[in-house]
Amino acid sequence: MAVTATDAIHPRFAKKPLFYSIGLKIALVQLSVGKDKSKNVAQAVKKIHQAKAKGAQLVALPECFNSPYGTKYFNDYAEEVPLGETSRALSQAAAEAGVCVVGGTVPERCGDKLYNTCTVWDINGKLIAKHRKMHLFDIDIPNKITFKESEVLSPGNELTIFECNGVKVGLGICYDLRFQEMAHLMAKEGCGLLIYPGAFNMTTGPKHWELLGRARATDQQLWVALVSPARDANAEYVAWGHTTLIDPWGAVVAKLDEKEDTLVHTVDLSMVEDVRNSIPIRLQRRTDIYDTVRKS
Numbered sequence: 001m002a003v004t005a006t007d008a009i010h011p012r013f014a015k016k017p018l019f020y021s022i023g024l025k026i027a028l029v030q031l032s033v034g035k036d037k038s039k040n041v042a043q044a045v046k047k048i049h050q051a052k053a054k055g056a057q058l059v060a061l062p063e064c065f066n067s068p069y070g071t072k073y074f075n076d077y078a079e080e081v082p083l084g085e086t087s088r089a090l091s092q093a094a095a096e097a098g099v100c101v102v103g104g105t106v107p108e109r110c111g112d113k114l115y116n117t118c119t120v121w122d123i124n125g126k127l128i129a130k131h132r133k134m135h136l137f138d139i140d141i142p143n144k145i146t147f148k149e150s151e152v153l154s155p156g157n158e159l160t161i162f163e164c165n166g167v168k169v170g171l172g173i174c175y176d177l178r179f180q181e182m183a184h185l186m187a188k189e190g191c192g193l194l195i196y197p198g199a200f201n202m203t204t205g206p207k208h209w210e211l212l213g214r215a216r217a218t219d220q221q222l223w224v225a226l227v228s229p230a231r232d233a234n235a236e237y238v239a240w241g242h243t244t245l246i247d248p249w250g251a252v253v254a255k256l257d258e259k260e261d262t263l264v265h266t267v268d269l270s271m272v273e274d275v276r277n278s279i280p281i282r283l284q285r286r287t288d289i290y291d292t293v294r295k296s
């Protein structure tokens with residue numbers, strides 16, 4: 001069988017990627033998150049306006065930005081999307097600032113189920129995408145960390161791609177970063193940037209956070225943004241921090257430490273095409289032997 005130039009693209013998505021001769025100024029907000037939900041949300045709104053003042057066209061918040069990260073908190077902090085107070089605040093902030101907002105994640109209530117959900121708001125405050133964490137964080141590292149999101153959360157079943165200023169952006173949430181098939185499908189469907197709100201911890205953070213981000217960027221030859229909450233050493237779950245932006249060569253172009261801060265950088269989408277032209281692995285995959293296929 002002949003080797004095909006590209007593997008099959010899901011019919012729901014356009015075959016042609018959008019982008020590539022443009023820059024997109026993004027702000028990654030490493031937010032301090034505590035137990036006071038309204039305070040968390042107000043701080044996020046403040047950071048969105050500050051990022052806009054620095055010229056950002058897209059502002060991304062971290063995983064679980066309105067609630068402490070822990071299974072015992074999710075039910076109490078959960079809200080319906082888009083009816084809840086957090087959705088309303090993000091919609092208003094996006095519209096008032098005139099900026100696209102990738103709303104980190106919140107615990108979402110839908111019927112009798114809870115999800116770990118990222119919402120995306122356009123410059124008019126309209127909800128344009130919603131991603132539910134597909135791969136739940138269930139791990140057990142003896143004497144280090146045991147976490148079982150599946151005790152209270154349900155997984156999402158959809159890939160999520162949206163468009164901002166002509167750039168196709170793919171979304172994953174934290175543990176989703178470990179699954180290269182998901183990143184591959186989003187790249188195949190035209191994304192030039194993948195954004196992962198995430199909250200790695202003090203065990204897996206130093207070992208895997210940057211490594212996985214660089215792996216996804218290198219494998220898929222696109223930009224990868226990892227957005228963490230700031231570290232709170234007194235929290236039950238201590239986040240690693242180190243919000244990071246990685247270019248399509250797999251190089252870290254900007255990185256925060258563990259404190260609250262915002263990383264602002266212009267993502268040059270022409271680099272995606274340059275890297276793909278220079279190292280044409282997309283055309284060299286042996287799809288006659290193996291493949292990654294979208295099933296829904």
Ligand SMILES: NC(=O)CC(=O)C(=O)O
Nearest residue numbers: 137174175199200201204
């Ligand atoms: N918190 C997560 O979902 C993922 C994580 O911390 C890890 O993969 O490590």
